[in-house]
Amino acid sequence: MVEVFSCSPDETELFGEKLGAVLNGGEVVAYFGGLGMGKTRFTAGLARGMGINADVSSPTFALVHEYGGAIPLCHFDMYRINTFEDLCTTGFFDYLDNGCVLAVEWSENIENALPEEKLIKIEFSRGENDDDRVLKMSGESVYENSWG
Ligand SMILES: Nc1ncnc2c1ncn2[C@@H]1O[C@H](COP(=O)(O)OP(=O)(O)O)[C@@H](O)[C@H]1O
Numbered sequence: 001m002v003e004v005f006s007c008s009p010d011e012t013e014l015f016g017e018k019l020g021a022v023l024n025g026g027e028v029v030a031y032f033g034g035l036g037m038g039k040t041r042f043t044a045g046l047a048r049g050m051g052i053n054a055d056v057s058s059p060t061f062a063l064v065h066e067y068g069g070a071i072p073l074c075h076f077d078m079y080r081i082n083t084f085e086d087l088c089t090t091g092f093f094d095y096l097d098n099g100c101v102l103a104v105e106w107s108e109n110i111e112n113a114l115p116e117e118k119l120i121k122i123e124f125s126r127g128e129n130d131d132d133r134v135l136k137m138s139g140e141s142v143y144e145n146s147w148g
């Protein structure tokens with residue numbers, strides 16, 4: 001487990017960018033932590049680190065946004081996903097193992113469906129000041145070292 005502190009949205013994006021740069025495809029980046037923690041901002045950085053030039057926005061209504069690139073990025077919002085049937089309709093299982101990177105907001109809601117292989121968990125929480133965030137990552141060392 002590696003823990004970092006961010007005191008601005010830009011800094012959070014930078015941690016995303018660093019992680020994005022070491023992804024090879026097939027990873028599931030599972031975010032935990034409530035509304036406004038910076039999961040979407042982090043994903044914008046993740047895309048940039050993967051060499052994807054796109055405006056990353058919250059997939060709240062579409063449930064998934066797909067960004068093309070050398071390695072495609074699929075960005076999910078599982079906030080309203082309550083059942084296994086719901087999860088199937090997002091296409092989550094179709095995207096697994098097809099070589100893209102999955103970034104999953106509200107992974108709390110689908111925790112049992114997360115794979116064991118190539119799983120990167122990131123837990124977001126608040127710090128002392130309004131703009132402070134604490135990010136805790138656990139995954140293979142190559143991913144954890146990207147923040148080192
Ligand atoms: N250190 C920080 N990291 C990320 N976002 C921050 C930070 N400090 C303040 N913010 C603000 O918090 C909000 C995070 O929004 P967003 O990334 O959409 O969160 P989430 O996807 O977790 O709901 C943005 O308005 C952003 O400007």
Ligand SMILES: [Mg+2]
Pocket residue numbers: 039040058105
């Ligand atoms: Mg979000």
